[in-house]
Amino acid sequence: MAVHTFINILKRALDEEMSHDSAVHLLGEDVAAGGAFGVTRGLVDKYGDHRVKNTPISEAAITGLATGAALAGLKPVLEIMFIDFATLALDCLLNQTAKYRYMSGGQVTLPLVVRTQAGAAGGAAAQHSQSLETFFIHIPGLIVVAPSSPVEAYGLLKSAIRYGEPVLFIEHKRLYTMKEDLPDDYTLPTIGQARVAREGSDITIIAYSAMVQTALEAAQTLADQGISAEVLDLRTLLPLDMATIAQSVSKTHRVLIAQEAVLNGGVAAEIAARIGSELFDELDGPVERVGCPFAPIPFAPELERALLPGKDDILRAVHRMVGHA
Amino acid sequence: MAVHTFINILKRALDEEMSHDSAVHLLGEDVAAGGAFGVTRGLVDKYGDHRVKNTPISEAAITGLATGAALAGLKPVLEIMFIDFATLALDCLLNQTAKYRYMSGGQVTLPLVVRTQAGAAGGAAAQHSQSLETFFIHIPGLIVVAPSSPVEAYGLLKSAIRYGEPVLFIEHKRLYTMKEDLPDDYTLPTIGQARVAREGSDITIIAYSAMVQTALEAAQTLADQGISAEVLDLRTLLPLDMATIAQSVSKTHRVLIAQEAVLNGGVAAEIAARIGSELFDELDGPVERVGCPFAPIPFAPELERALLPGKDDILRAVHRMVGHA
Amino acid sequence: MTQQTLEHWQQMYRSLWRIRIFESQVQRLAAAGEVPGFPHLSTGQEAVAVGVCAHLNPSDVLYTSHRGHGHILAKGSDIEATMAEIIGRDTGLCRGRGGSMHLVDAANGVLGATGVVAGNLALAAGAAWAAQAQGKSDISVVFFGDGATGAGVFHETLNLAALWKLPILFVCENNGYAEFTSREEHSNVNHVSAFAAPYHIPTKTIDGNDLRVVHAEAGAAIAGIRAGQGPYLLECMTFRMAGHYVGDAQQYRSKEEMAAMLEKCPIERLKRHLLESGIDAAELDAIQNDATQEVLAASDRARAAPRPDPASVMDDVYTSPALHAITG
Amino acid sequence: MTQQTLEHWQQMYRSLWRIRIFESQVQRLAAAGEVPGFPHLSTGQEAVAVGVCAHLNPSDVLYTSHRGHGHILAKGSDIEATMAEIIGRDTGLCRGRGGSMHLVDAANGVLGATGVVAGNLALAAGAAWAAQAQGKSDISVVFFGDGATGAGVFHETLNLAALWKLPILFVCENNGYAEFTSREEHSNVNHVSAFAAPYHIPTKTIDGNDLRVVHAEAGAAIAGIRAGQGPYLLECMTFRMAGHYVGDAQQYRSKEEMAAMLEKCPIERLKRHLLESGIDAAELDAIQNDATQEVLAASDRARAAPRPDPASVMDDVYTSPALHAITG
Numbered sequence A, B: 001m002a003v004h005t006f007i008n009i010l011k012r013a014l015d016e017e018m019s020h021d022s023a024v025h026l027l028g029e030d031v032a033a034g035g036a037f038g039v040t041r042g043l044v045d046k047y048g049d050h051r052v053k054n055t056p057i058s059e060a061a062i063t064g065l066a067t068g069a070a071l072a073g074l075k076p077v078l079e080i081m082f083i084d085f086a087t088l089a090l091d092c093l094l095n096q097t098a099k100y101r102y103m104s105g106g107q108v109t110l111p112l113v114v115r116t117q118a119g120a121a122g123g124a125a126a127q128h129s130q131s132l133e134t135f136f137i138h139i140p141g142l143i144v145v146a147p148s149s150p151v152e153a154y155g156l157l158k159s160a161i162r163y164g165e166p167v168l169f170i171e172h173k174r175l176y177t178m179k180e181d182l183p184d185d186y187t188l189p190t191i192g193q194a195r196v197a198r199e200g201s202d203i204t205i206i207a208y209s210a211m212v213q214t215a216l217e218a219a220q221t222l223a224d225q226g227i228s229a230e231v232l233d234l235r236t237l238l239p240l241d242m243a244t245i246a247q248s249v250s251k252t253h254r255v256l257i258a259q260e261a262v263l264n265g266g267v268a269a270e271i272a273a274r275i276g277s278e279l280f281d282e283l284d285g286p287v288e289r290v291g292c293p294f295a296p297i298p299f300a301p302e303l304e305r306a307l308l309p310g311k312d313d314i315l316r317a318v319h320r321m322v323g324h325a
Numbered sequence C, D: 001m002t003q004q005t006l007e008h009w010q011q012m013y014r015s016l017w018r019i020r021i022f023e024s025q026v027q028r029l030a031a032a033g034e035v036p037g038f039p040h041l042s043t044g045q046e047a048v049a050v051g052v053c054a055h056l057n058p059s060d061v062l063y064t065s066h067r068g069h070g071h072i073l074a075k076g077s078d079i080e081a082t083m084a085e086i087i088g089r090d091t092g093l094c095r096g097r098g099g100s101m102h103l104v105d106a107a108n109g110v111l112g113a114t115g116v117v118a119g120n121l122a123l124a125a126g127a128a129w130a131a132q133a134q135g136k137s138d139i140s141v142v143f144f145g146d147g148a149t150g151a152g153v154f155h156e157t158l159n160l161a162a163l164w165k166l167p168i169l170f171v172c173e174n175n176g177y178a179e180f181t182s183r184e185e186h187s188n189v190n191h192v193s194a195f196a197a198p199y200h201i202p203t204k205t206i207d208g209n210d211l212r213v214v215h216a217e218a219g220a221a222i223a224g225i226r227a228g229q230g231p232y233l234l235e236c237m238t239f240r241m242a243g244h245y246v247g248d249a250q251q252y253r254s255k256e257e258m259a260a261m262l263e264k265c266p267i268e269r270l271k272r273h274l275l276e277s278g279i280d281a282a283e284l285d286a287i288q289n290d291a292t293q294e295v296l297a298a299s300d301r302a303r304a305a306p307r308p309d310p311a312s313v314m315d316d317v318y319t320s321p322a323l324h325a326i327t328g
Ligand SMILES: Cc1ncc(C[n+]2csc(CCOP(=O)(O)OP(=O)(O)O)c2C)c(N)n1
Pocket: B029, B057, B059, B081, B085, B088, C066, C067, C115, C116, C117, C118, C144, C145, C146, C147, C148, C149, C175, C177, C178, C179, C240, C244
């Protein structure tokens, strides 16, 4: 067992996959220097600059390049420095990458992982703080993964690289310095399966990415107040693991979904809609959502804090839903 | 009163707004020739090529150009030929256009209309058939409008041009040849207000764009079967008119939402989530959705038909929800 | 002419006709309502396809635009399967999922057409990168129109290709139009080859309607690429004899312009040359007839093929069939 | 030197120092934890800002990148309000909503900085189009880094600007780096000015650390633009003396490189020139001191200003306050 930060364990996952499969190549802006956050630091020394490739600031072309390389036999792991700039890659991801297999009638496979980094922290402001995962769950042909902790990131990144589909892998900047033990007997998670992060019986809190940590903190406080909250970590946003959700909801009959993204048209809306339809009879009350109010992320810390959803928002919502403890 | 096609009435709206406000300028690929569908045909002869400007195939730059021009005093109406290519403009729309007013602390206004064309018809295939409105309802700062008929398009386009916010205006290709009378006493609709397209009492069908016509056809059939369906035409997808929705749901207690876009993470999910939360006690059964299964739009007509949601899907859903007539 | 060169030119003459007849047939079928969507014909531009693809192996990768029928046939894809795809049949290259703008024939190195202008230039660079990374001698070729050079990703891709010295041939078919708008209204840059200079990418602007010129210049360019010299940009000046898509009445073009174009028809030009070289007119007619028969017979077989099964509509969204159930 | 030119150069010397001191102060405040986010300093590049902006009127529109403090101060924006924004105060240019990368001062023609590399080049072209359409004589100026030329929209914008003959000055500050990666790893194109040639856009590569050169060349370029000659691309070769952002340890740069840069400091160079022209050293010291006092006093006032009210966080998402309620 060893302690790892999120950043270091991602590097370990990349290192292991590169050493076991020579088709795996890294590319992205500054990846040879380690990228903006140091995730890939040092890998160029081990694998050379033909497998760890710096790119120009050309999000559209490098995404197309990675897509074309995946169609031609490589397993590229592309880094898009901030998810805010993944919009520059969206034409490719939507119109080429995700549709290639379908449009070709199944002739091709496209083993590609696009790592990117999302979320708000520390005044990164409106163009470096967004949570844009929703765009990608609306794209047939993509897989979307959003790990909630270092160990989760390790396992999910390795699984994603081996998965053989185009995967968007979203890392939350607030998690980068989080530390966690990697168990010796660790086994890789299955893409598409959610995880019960904490068991409970009064209410289900569904979350993903950094919000899982927030939900766990809230659940701890709720426990002290006599409310037993189950926390689900979705892990994969596309596809959604409705089976695990159904299991939990059939037990708790109350659901709160928490996300950092703006609520309108967000991932939580899809989950709420599905639960509202498929599990209507299990519900003792409305499915509620916690998320960002409908505004860009402001710069000043007071404003950023005021806007971003956090533990208190979860607590308030749960209290409203189950009655004060 | 005069009969107009969707295409011609859009041209009339543009013509009227250009003649009454010299700040209104058109730009886009082939707009001088009329655009791919002839909407702007002839306007260059009337207003000159300094107000009806052909652009290169540069979706990112022309969207930025229109944004910068709006910030500097023009009221541009930009055409993006297919919404499928609006992804190339998304970085600008998301990171610049929609956020400018907020990020500047309210210093600027941005009166801009981006007209685009969406939806599937006649084998246009995976890259020319999409319904991507969901991307845009997730962007604080934008307004999203999707008219359902010629007269609606006329009024909403004129209102959008005068509105003073950045508006995405989505035209459905299947509606282009639809004809409708423009009443002499027509008054412009208010952006943000939905419309009851047909009154009913057993179930509310919420739709927008071409799907409103499909829903109206379904409602007619349902009426023959003794089921009274109310059809709401959202008109504006962002913001959502929850007041009109609430009014209808409080009457019918059953809701079906119909969209052409793939369901997962779509506009209907947001509506379902809001109704599930805000109107939970009004519901006699689960809120259901009809939409496209999770796949790209295939080319062959048999496949396109098999995938696209239509009247029969609405009928089936309603029958399930209210019991066979 | 030696027997060998003679046969070589005869074969290319045949290849030109196969494309021309194929697309006339697409046009006919479209008029009869048998072609879904809006196919774009390369009529008048066939010499580019034939001259470039003559130098390609099946393992070389080809990407093309919305106007790609000719390139794909010239690379050797099956006529029947190509036509079957364009008319939406289950026996089509893509089982009827793709259509004219999304033709893919992976087994033949055709990685595909795209309906997004400039949308696959970077993918072609990716294929070149993969070949380079895998130590293969294959190259990547991508065809695109002059309008595509207005798209930013074209320039991003040139930069990457030059920087990484990728084995890729960029072939621009400059037909002077993007849809209904002439080149002058799109750009001050008359010659697309000008875009190569900043990156030190070798380039040439050539007469794309002269098959002999295209063949020679493409051959030289490809030899250089295979020798490790990195990317090359070949600009072929040509004319779109048909409308932008089948059904375009081309009111934006003058009669003079249309007439001048006919003069430059690449098939007529090769024919004149072959006749001058002493080949028998009857022999050329026989080639033309033969190509016509071949294409029409393939087209008929394609038209007799079954339509896709609606129940298969969710196939192949993902590699794993299990995923459809989860997300459908 | 005439009295007038003397005063002119003294004012620009002062302007250089104001920027230098301002950014040292940002760095100090950042180290003390008073600056949210990750500000980027233009230390070493000030001559570009001062030399170009000396030719601008308040009604000319300025756009800049993530490294824009200098440009904005040189255009004449208020020091206190600029600092207040960078430290997130309610009295800041953008009421604390924007921060260092999103400075906007519309009343002064500063339409803003952006955190998206190359993200506002086309907006700047839009401002130029609006001026042209409205028959104004204003021009638009956009500053960007060499890395931004890797982005497709840069090329799309050049094409549009040339085609529409827009009154816009593109100013590239080529500092040889994009973040931690040197220009050689980004592109084969050493000089950004090479990108202008295909479009026939006039261009020059100049020494961006020599204020006199920048001032003269920018003046000539802007005069041409105002005279209706269309766009101009000015490439200023310069050096980023600070890290990419405050906190960057710059381990990717050698000691020699760092030392060589100091030699080229634009302020030292102007100072040497002014001394050689016979200006008194004491006078220059006085200017420096004066600028220092001005900036530090403004900074102190900014630091004493109130923080934004959290209750105002939903203001200005839309123009109409009614919309917040509907969508909030
Ligand atoms: C990104 C994008 N924008 C717009 C279109 C619509 N469109 C289809 S073909 C075309 C013109 C293309 O011109 P060119 O590249 O010269 O190719 P050509 O048709 O002349 O062969 C346009 C604008 C598109 N398909 N993709």
